[in-house]
Amino acid sequence: MLDQSEGYVTSDGRKIGGVVMEMKNITLRFGGVVAIKDISFDIREGEIRAIIGPNGAGKSSMLNVISGFYNPQEGEVWYRGSLRPPMKPYQVARQGIARTFQNIALFEGMTVLDNVMTGRLTKMNSGMFSQAIWKGRAEAEETENREKAERIIDFLEIQSIRKTPVARLPYGLKKRVELARALVSEPSLLLLDEPMAGMNVEEKEDMSRFILDVNDEFGTTIALIEHDMGVVMDLSDRVVVMDYGKKIGDGTPDEVRRNQDVIDAYLGVAHD
């Protein structure tokens, strides 16, 4: 296991900082069903952290706990050094946690640009009156944030579809727009829910590149869930492996790959 105190240096030489988020003994139940059972792990500044596991392992539930959509029955969520009280998802978002969704959750009635701009909503706070007359604060703010949005749009290479209604886009592009929407809020923690689900090899490579670039360019801490072992192992710095709501492994890709429990889970050894 790695040193828990001060961070580490990755194999490719990036410096990883202190703990951004720490989950302590999280248990989540739906009625009688236990989705997550007593799981603890941490996410560190600047790293790409993956949560993997077979179907039904509780990965998505875990992500939903992080993003505040579910409140766990037991356990503590520590964010930036303090205990996070149960809060509404939008409050979590305002703390700088952004995410994408497994089944794309774009706003279908809006254009790509507007979708991306919704990612800036947490940063925009001009008053209703100013917006109504479209003068002063509101107008300045719009331009300012539009610049930020355009930068991300350029970065993700979706300039040409800027004014296209999202509903008309193909799947792969939608995923990218969703990433843009999450990214534009300049999150200190970016959660990606199966960013490569349903993509072909080429699209997966594109997406991997974008994830690495984001991490590289903006230094964004990323936590991602993924089904596809291969991609994850190449991408991430550390990996948590879940199965049936329990944590069965945690460590660098290499460590995890050698973990017997993980191998069993993925090869489908019967549970007792």
Next chain:
Amino acid sequence: MKYKLGTMAIAAIMAAGPVMADLVFPSLSYRTGPYAAGGIPFADGYQDYFTMINARDGGIGGVMTRVVECETGYNTEKGVECYEATKGEGSLVYQPLSTGITYQLIPKTTADNIPMHTMGYGRTSAANGDVFSHTFNYPANYWNGASGAIKYLLDENGGDLSGKKIALVYHNSAYGKEPIRTLEELSKKHGFELSLLPVDHPGQEQKSQWLQIRRDRPDNVIMYGWGVMNQVAVQEAANIRFPMENFIGIWWSGSENDVLAAGAAADGYKALTFHNVGSDFPVFDDIQQYVVDAGEAAGAGDQIGTVLYNRGLYAAMLAAEAARTAQGIHGVADITPAMMRDGMEALEITEARMTELGMPNFGPAFKVSCENHGGPGLVGMTQWDADTKTWSMISDFGPSDMEVIQPLIDEDSAAYAAENNIASNC
């Protein structure tokens, strides 16, 4: 040639309408919508009378009449549209046939100098001609109706109503609330106990109200209803075995429509009226001869002789007589709306004149004056016979208690005058 409104609509710039050489009587009817059943016979009667006058007498004073019908559906906005669409044609008098349309036409007609006749509906205090210069509501209004009902009950009970319980079942709208103040005053004066039972539009469901009546056992029920509310109320009254002869409706609750649905159970139900019922008048022979046989009957032609048809006929007769009076006053045959107003203000209907018109005792004899646009407020009582399916008059047109009503009229009209800075008219 028929003047086409459409041309006006398209070329609105040249909107000043040509002067027509006929007397235009707009009919803001409602043959559709929730109250169509009440609107159709009235509109038919109104139109048939003028058709007959044209065919029989060659119009009024030698000038042909023309009825311009416009469908309001009992809807205020459509009423405005109808008013604006027809006023340019030299319309002589408006009969909006809806309390809502009346209220919003009162200031408009005054400003446009066109008279309006709201016979047995509309704003009661418009009877004060000193304030409402262009609105007329002779021969009777809602408050006359309330008083007439009480007077009828007084007569029935030997002049004493003290200790009696009377319930008012009313349409929960401006119209239905009209009689409340009058009845409250009268209850103080005569010592009866008044209870109020509002029924919300449309009035399909009145179980609560009639269960309460069954529990409270009032001696009499007075109803100010309209539309489906009437049929349901009569049916519910029959259901709880409320004695029909103790159940009195206002004239808008006293047509065939209101009682037929309940069948034999409605027998004996009473309703107020300000005009006679049935088709036993010479005028109906003329209608048969000049209108029906000529194939000119309005609508489906199946309403002749019904209560509301007679009301339309009566309204048309009063309008025609007012026009004739106006022609006499001003000495011109082709009168303007302003002259029509003068004619209405000087209108006098005598028994002799009604007999002359083939309508003996069709309505009360009365006289309009500048101060009094409401006439004397004479109301009669009719009763339904379910066997023969006919309404018949069971009392003469009698006076109502103006001692109680006049102060209320003065008070309400004074408030209106103050709110709108209206100077004295007379």
Next chain:
Amino acid sequence: MPEQLIFAMEVFLNGLMAGVLYALVALGFVLIFKASGIFNFAQGVMALFAALTLVGIMNGQVPFAHIINATFGTDLHYFGWTVPGLLAILLTMGMMVLLAWCVQRFVFRHLVGQEPIILFMATIGLAYFLEGVGDLMWGSDIKTLDVGLPQGINETIDEVTFGWFGYGFFIDNLDLVATLVAAILVTGLVLFAQYTKQGRAMRAVADDHQAALSVGVSLNFIWILVWSLAGFVALVAGIMWGAKSGVQFSLSLIALKALPVLMLGGFTSIPGAIVGGLIIGVGEKLFEFALGPALGGATENWFAYVLALIFLVFRPQGLFGEKIIERV
């Protein structure tokens, strides 16, 4: 027993009866919504149309008489015959099936896969259309509907309760009949849905369109079927209300009484519609009885909605709706 309590019991019973009628109207909404996801705004107008057609057929009225007369200068009104009630009901039912077919063929077949709001809007158009056609066909004057239903106070109940409490309860015979008919109708619908091939297909469609389609159920047929059933329910509701108030425009407004029932019972649940109807019926009558005089009366219109609203705030999925689990 105190007098007020006895009165309250009477009000309660009458509320139940009124509730049955509300439920009957709500049932028509539920049938269509469950099978096709369409919130059928035209249900009330369908009841009016059915009742108008029934009376028209019974009286031997010439359809479109007014427009024919106006166009050709003829003077047609009646054929001169009358049709017995039962036969007329069958003929009217045939008319409603035809209507269902037309609705499916000319409207909803072209709108498959559209959003609910658009389907809802199509039913608005349908309501306008049907109202106009109904008036053109049969005229807009008020008509008396007499298919021989008993009306008036039920003597037996009056006497028995008088014996018990010294105060005879008022129960309308028509309400008793309506309750009986509603019970038969609901039982019939449930049996139909459970034990016939078409019924099972209907339920399959309600559960999952795609899956039903893939096992060879004809959606087209099912939708015509549910619209016909809704037409039948509308006819029954039209008869019950029409017997009381005559057949006329206001009949289409009874749909407004069904909406709070739908909120309470859920748009997709037949038992919900019935229980919801009863709760609304009893609730509004008791409220009017208890607080109406203090508030000035005529509270029934809004009370049903406020009751349903308060209920929904605590249970957003309605009485029998499935609990909504939000997922991302």
Next chain:
Amino acid sequence: MLYREAGDFSSTYAQDSQTFPIRFDRYRYYFVLAFAFLVVPFLINDYWANAILLPFLIYAIAAIGLNILVGYCGQVSLGTGGFMAVGAYACYKLMTAFPDVSMFVHVIIAGLITAMVGVLFGLPSLRIKGFYLAVATLAAQFFLVWLFNRVSWFYNYSASGQINAPERTVFGIAVTGPNTDAWATYMFCLIFLTLSAIIARNLTRGTVGRSWMAIRDMDIAAEIIGVNPLKAKLTAFAVSSFFVGISGALFFAVYLGAVEVGEAFGIQKSFLVLFMVIIGGLGSIFGSFAGAAFLVVLPVVLKIVGVDWLGWPTDIVAHFNLVIVGGLIVMFLIVEPHGLAQLWRLAKEKLRLWPFPH
């Protein structure tokens, strides 16, 4: 090639986000504005004002208001009639209590009061969704109408419960009461409509608008990316009710002059405005105009054609009117489910490429 965007470049983001980025559109907009403000007032007569233009302008304001709630924020409301009544009665109380204040101020304050009431009745939207919410808003409709009918303070204790608009002025020109000029009432309403449309456009293209649309398109996702659903829904209810309240005030004071709550602001009104919004196009300011025009003007046109040109009996025309409006609604839906605004948009797209379709 009347209509093209080639050669239209935006060099700043502000230019790019303006309402009419295409020059041709912009010119047409200025032209329509100029025509409405500078030409129509000189041509207008009573018929045009009272039968067509006033109802159109006022319903368009109501439709813009409702469109914000339904079209932009996705909260279906059937309480419009009730909220219009709040505007009307608030305006009436203000007019009679402060006769010397400008009518302009009364109408605005009436709108603000309605906004507050709207927020109150918007609270259940946090729990109730979709058609359930639509039916729940009927509670507001029925309760408000009952309240205004019941409590006589609202109608200054008049005998019948009708309210009448006395004469009130703006800069000394009468805009309410019987002695108004057609141009004055028209201009008064036109100014409100123009302001409403501009404000609505500004709000919907900015921050608030995006949070509304996010809630509409996917409320859960919106919440997770940081939209406060409480704030978004309640602001939508407030802004929507503000406009609806203004339209109610104008409807009573300027257009009809006298109203009775049950008749003028009944459930039918709620449905009518909703139909306008849906037929015009959800989520489109232009659609609000188109829908209002369609439902105000079409019946009048049909009536003129049927009664005045063809000489048919009025009732047959009225019935045909229903059949035609109903039929057209269904037909439009089949051709283009997203309303008149979408039809217009598609036409523009075609025109943009015309005469070279590829």
